[in-house]
Amino acid sequence: MNRKLAVIGLVGAVLTTLSGIAVEVLVKPASDVSDTMWSYPWSSDAIVPVSILYAGFHLLVLLGMLAVVRAMGSRGGRIGAMLAVVGTFVLLVAELASIPIAGQRLDDTGPQIVGPVFGLGVALTAVGLLVAGLAVLRSDDWTGWRRYAPLAAGIWSFLLIGVSMTSAIALGVAIYGVTLCVLFAAVYPHQSTVSSEPQLRARIDH
Incomplete structure (x- = not known):
């Protein structure tokens, strides 16, 4: 089950990457919409x-994040990963x-409310992955390059908070x-x- 969730998350991550590149390379240069x-x-x-499509990408990534939760060997790691979920x-x-405010300007009420919600989502994801990443580094559950993957994702998510306020958001x-x-x-x-710990305790108690 965990591998299936990881694959689903990977699909969402690939689509997120491709959409960001497409917006930066194709959509922005051809757009005549005001950046206000x-x-x-x-x-x-x-x-x-x-927006509906992007919400679908986030759903796929969310399912992948559940795989991260299940792969954590410590309580702190699981809490961090759950925060990213x-x-x-x-x-x-x-x-x-974003759908009801599609035609509004950035300084209108709707965007002033929804914008910080995006910021909150990115911040929670960043903090969660940073906590999970540090927990992984303190343990020996993950080996090789995999040990650094959660922390790297957390660091970039944190940097994305600032990048999202610039014109480089799609690239970010x-x-x-x-x-x-x-x-x-x-x-x-x-x-x-998560599922293996009770079985391990049962074997030890036996």
Whole structure:
């Protein structure tokens, strides 16, 4: 089950990466939408299906984050990873909340509310992955390059908070997607420690 969740998350991460690149390379150069609009670089009509699509990406990533939770060998690691799950869910909600305000300007009430929700989602994800990443480094449950994957994803998620306030947000999202690809690839070989711990205790007690 854990490997299936990791694969689902990897699909979401790949799609996130490709969408960020596509927006940066194709959509932004061809856009005639003002960057003072919430929908930029998309039109107010296009942002509706795009937001739904992005929400779907977040759902896939959320399922992948559950694999990260299950792969953590310590309570602190699981708490951190679960915080990243919550952060990803907040991002999903923020995408859907973008639909009713598709035609509004950045200084309108709607964007002033939804914008910080995106920021909250990224911040929760960053803190969660940083906590999980530090927990992994303190343990010997993950080996090789996989040990650094959660922390790397957490560091970039933290940097993304600042990047999201600039015109490089699409590129920042693409890099975020790459770090998630690495994270889910690292998680793939791990079996769930959540289900295995009770079995281990049973064997020891026996």
